[in-house]
Amino acid sequence: MENDDLQPRKRRLTRAEARARTRELLLDAAARIFARKGFAGASVEEIAEDAGFTIGALYSNFSGKQQLFLELMARGAQDRITEAATVLEQQEHATPEEARKALGQLMVEVADKDLNMAPLQAEFWLYAIRNPETMETLSRQLQGPRETLERLIAGQLEREGSRYPRELAGRLARVMFVLFQGMVRERRLDPDGVPAELYADALRWLLTGVAASEALPADP
Amino acid sequence: MENDDLQPRKRRLTRAEARARTRELLLDAAARIFARKGFAGASVEEIAEDAGFTIGALYSNFSGKQQLFLELMARGAQDRITEAATVLEQQEHATPEEARKALGQLMVEVADKDLNMAPLQAEFWLYAIRNPETMETLSRQLQGPRETLERLIAGQLEREGSRYPRELAGRLARVMFVLFQGMVRERRLDPDGVPAELYADALRWLLTGVAASEALPADP
DNA sequence: GTCTATAAACAGATAGAC
DNA sequence: GTCTATCTGTTTATAGAC
Secondary structure (H helix, E strand, O other): OOOOOOOOOOOOOOHHHHHHHHHHHHHHHHHHHHHHHOOOOOOHHHHHHHHOOOHHHHHHHOOOHHHHHHHHHHHOOOOHHHHHHHHHHHHOOOOHHHHHHHHHHHHHHHHHHOOOHHHHHHHHHHHHHHOHHHHHHHHHHHHHHHHHHHHHHHHHHHHOOOEOOOOHHHHHHHHHHHHHHHHHHHHHHOHHHOOHHHHHHHHHHHHHHHHHHHOEOOOO | OOOOOOOOOOOOOOHHHHHHHHHHHHHHHHHHHHHHHOOOOOOHHHHHHHHOOOHHHHHHHOOOHHHHHHHHHHHOOOOHHHHHHHHHHHHOOOOHHHHHHHHHHHHHHHHHHOOOHHHHHHHHHHHHHHOHHHHHHHHHHHHHHHHHHHHHHHHHHHHOOOEOOOOHHHHHHHHHHHHHHHHHHHHHHOHHHOOHHHHHHHHHHHHHHHHHHHOEOOOO
16 A cells, blocks of 8 residues: 555545645635625634644644634635636727626626625625724726726727826726726615616716817817 | 703703713713724724723613624714715815816825724724624625716716716716725825825816717707 | 612633643 | 644623513
8 A cells, every 4th residue: 555645536635734724714704704604703613623623723824713714805806807808908899888798797696696706895894994904905906907998998098099198097997986886785685676677787887978078179 | 959950051961961972981981992993803892991981881771893894884984975075065166177176075084094904994894794793784885985976977967068968977876986085095004106196186087088988969 | 760789691812731 | 843732812692680
């Protein structure tokens, strides 16, 4: 019995790998429980159990509840915007109307399928404003997706023909980002009041308005 | 000494009035503590102390922490939108640009001065999605401000000359409402990134876009 | 009506067995 | 590395004094 080393499929994990796997399982469970009960409402015992371990295992991998939460905050809540942005970028949608519809559909999917994302993000925000030393962690997490969105918008504006102020894409990205998060939240309270079309409408209004009110005079 | 009855300024409160006053003080304290610590993180002892009473007094006026929270949820977090809407309605601002600037200024004031509103609203939302039987309470609380905003927008659209679909004001109100809440939240994380002008910009984009893409053909 | 004292349950964290 | 057992502090809620 000396085949210790050569099982490509499911060889025994090294200690480091096993530890890393335990950490991941604990973090995943923590995300679920924090989303469901909130930071203060969640108990470490519940998290450990949900991951299939005990309190002891949790404390041998993390310093406690707070570290678990902060690692999740730094990791981010499954960045759907980046995911979607890259999809859109690759597709090169024919008409803007199609792109808006796709984004509206994405909003509905995020709100209805990924039920943990919005509550987790709300927990992060509350924790950050109550513990200002963690604000930067959260800001950094949100920066990535927003910048992706900004690039996407900048590209779209360029493709459009007219010329725009240089910082416009950044401001517009911020507005669209906030709007997206807000609509996902609002939809949880009132699904009928926030259909995919409403988000598509809002995008059409914003982009039409930008084109009408921000376009610079063409230069020779 | 029989002036028991006739002191208009500060006569002794009746038992019912004293009780009502105690309840109000406890509710105000609860709003502060819930905003600062969250529902799960707040303790009834802290709330009672902050109001200047003891746990016993709290339990003689409320069935417990949950009832306190639910009464706050029904009462709402100091409805600034209604307040602002009525102000704008009375002013009949000369130019739309002035109105947008005033709204941007209001957004900044709410975000910077009324520090408890946004966290409380976030706590309400989290509680509602975790306890669906309370969703209607929260929805009702938000319905008032949104309808006020809707009337305001409907009036503005009418004054504008062009004709619009009847349900447009409701959809636009929802978008602006979500945007307002979202920007207030975002500003707490990054004040420089969300100045008053950004909200004014967003409103200009939205309204310009609506005028450009939703106006109906004039009927004779 | 409000306060003091306390009951009963539960939390986060640690120590030592395996 | 993970589990069992436990320590310590805190919580909600109540009972009875004033």
